[in-house]
Amino acid sequence: MSESLFERLGGEAAVNAAVDIFYRKVLSDSSINGFFDTTDMPGQHAKQKSFLTMAFGGPNNYSGEDLRTSHTHLVERGLNDDHFNAVAGHLQSTLQELGVTAELVGEVMAIAGSTRDDVLNR
Amino acid sequence: MTKLNYGSLSIDLCDGETVLEGLLRHDVDTPYSCQSGLCQVCMLRAETEEFPEGSQAPLKPSYREEGYFLPCVCVPEKDLNILVGNINDHYHRTTVIDIHHYNHSICRIRFMKPDDFHYKPGQFINLRCLHDKSFVRSYSLSSNPQKDDFLEVQIRRKPNGNLSNWIFDNLMAFDNIEVQGPNGTCFYTSKPERNLLLVGTGTGISPLYGIAIEALRQNHAGRIFIYYGSRNSEGLYLLPELLSLAEAYDNITVTTSLSGEGSNEASVDVTSTNNFSNTEKIRQGRANDIAFSEHTQLTDFDLYLCGNAGMVNAAQMQGFLAGVPMERIFTDPFEHKELRDVSRLSG
Numbered sequence: 001m002s003e004s005l006f007e008r009l010g011g012e013a014a015v016n017a018a019v020d021i022f023y024r025k026v027l028s029d030s031s032i033n034g035f036f037d038t039t040d041m042p043g044q045h046a047k048q049k050s051f052l053t054m055a056f057g058g059p060n061n062y063s064g065e066d067l068r069t070s071h072t073h074l075v076e077r078g079l080n081d082d083h084f085n086a087v088a089g090h091l092q093s094t095l096q097e098l099g100v101t102a103e104l105v106g107e108v109m110a111i112a113g114s115t116r117d118d119v120l121n122r
Numbered sequence: 123m124t125k126l127n128y129g130s131l132s133i134d135l136c137d138g139e140t141v142l143e144g145l146l147r148h149d150v151d152t153p154y155s156c157q158s159g160l161c162q163v164c165m166l167r168a169e170t171e172e173f174p175e176g177s178q179a180p181l182k183p184s185y186r187e188e189g190y191f192l193p194c195v196c197v198p199e200k201d202l203n204i205l206v207g208n209i210n211d212h213y214h215r216t217t218v219i220d221i222h223h224y225n226h227s228i229c230r231i232r233f234m235k236p237d238d239f240h241y242k243p244g245q246f247i248n249l250r251c252l253h254d255k256s257f258v259r260s261y262s263l264s265s266n267p268q269k270d271d272f273l274e275v276q277i278r279r280k281p282n283g284n285l286s287n288w289i290f291d292n293l294m295a296f297d298n299i300e301v302q303g304p305n306g307t308c309f310y311t312s313k314p315e316r317n318l319l320l321v322g323t324g325t326g327i328s329p330l331y332g333i334a335i336e337a338l339r340q341n342h343a344g345r346i347f348i349y350y351g352s353r354n355s356e357g358l359y360l361l362p363e364l365l366s367l368a369e370a371y372d373n374i375t376v377t378t379s380l381s382g383e384g385s386n387e388a389s390v391d392v393t394s395t396n397n398f399s400n401t402e403k404i405r406q407g408r409a410n411d412i413a414f415s416e417h418t419q420l421t422d423f424d425l426y427l428c429g430n431a432g433m434v435n436a437a438q439m440q441g442f443l444a445g446v447p448m449e450r451i452f453t454d455p456f457e458h459k460e461l462r463d464v465s466r467l468s469g
Contacts, residue, residue, distance in 0.1 A: 020448055027443060040158075041438045045448050 005057035015052045023048045025090040032086045055112045067118035075121045125201040141193035159195035161260040162305050171200040213300040224359035227279045232272040243332030247303030257285040264328035276325040308454040310336045312424040317344040323351040326428030327360050346374045351409025353382040379405040410437035421445040427453045
């Protein structure tokens with residue numbers, strides 16, 4: 001049997017390697033860091049871990065409905081395609097920094113891209 | 123709609139409402155403090171099919187197994203049946219040994235360590251007044267379990283603070299007080315070769331001092347940088363001990379700073395505990411800002427932060443962006459959200 005995407009990426013260890021890099025990129029980007037609540041960094045960090053696990057094809061409990069409701073208050077504050085693209089870009093550059101092959105990067109970006117309508121409440 | 127049972131009371135929780143909010147909405151007299159899942163004062167025990175993620179996470183495994191959870195961060199999806207009457211089991215009555223006043227607003231309390239009380243330097247306890255159980259607050263331990271047979275905390279008198287004022291105005295040696303704990307994850311777990319960056323403001327310096335002592339006791343080899351901040355020089359109650367430590371150990375560096383308006387870079391005469399005079403250069407500015415301007419690449423550092431929530435939140439961000447791995451950042455913020463009806467005067 002072929003391995004799942006998550007296994008091919010390296011499972012939870014891959015998520016752990018990626019999350020700090022990804023989260024730093026997001027926090028350092030002034031076009032989007034205002035959407036992240038900085039008063040609870042450990043909590044936010046845990047959310048990034050959940051997001052990456054999902055994007056890596058790993059086990060997660062998110063439904064499309066969950067993604068919608070959890071981003072509603074951000075959409076109300078103006079969350080749009082530019083912001084979504086910025087976050088997706090940071091995900092891509094994180095994977096590239098970690099030396100992930102182009103094929104696997106493509107698979108992860110496809111999963112991330114598939115959340116666009118739910119995240120932006122469309 | 124999730125149902126919450128509390129003794130004979132049946133409560134329908136509103137969407138997104140925490141268990142604590144539901145209880146308070148029904149005027150249930152249940153203890154709470156930080157409302158952020160930090161201090162564990164609100165801890166209750168319940169029967170339920172499944173606790174929501176996060177509502178048990180900070181608790182010890184043995185507590186989790188027994189169904190203890192934190193109502194202030196619990197938004198249940200399944201019905202919950204709260205077991206009333208067990209909270210008081212966790213408070214131990216103990217006796218004050220002595221109270222030492224560093225100055226008019228900061229004191230040190232030592233009290234007898236309860237039996238079977240095992241802790242690590244840097245963890246915190248919840249202290250509760252015998253006469254009014256709503257007077258309960260969290261304080262970091264600064265004693266050392268290997269060397270001290272007492273528990274020690276530092277208390278700062280807060281304007282309109284219930285417990286701190288009660289302690290300053292009433293508590294004396296041989297009085298009793300109640301203690302629950304230990305809690306918290308801000309204790310020494312560093313590998314010996316890591317460099318440590320410790321930033322403490324106000325009374326937060328005491329648990330960090332305990333952590334530094336513990337690091338040395340475990341033969342920590344890496345450098346230890348301690349940044350000690352206060353608004354004014356009167357608040358630098360631990361300076362003599364810190365300077366003695368820096369003098370005794372090559373790998374320890376202490377930088378002291380004052381953040382209050384009107385304070386300039388100054389020299390302060392410090393009479394150390396050995397009764398010799400030291401002139402220590404005091405920097406001007408916030409301890410965390412100075413620390414992160416001097417240390418900009420921190421991937422091989424562990425970061426320990428104790429003090430007011432504003433400093434701890436800012437320093438967490440500064441440290442993380444400078445490269446400290448998130449899992450190597452340890453914090454204990456102790457000005458929790460304002461809970462009182464009368465707000466504190468600023469300052």
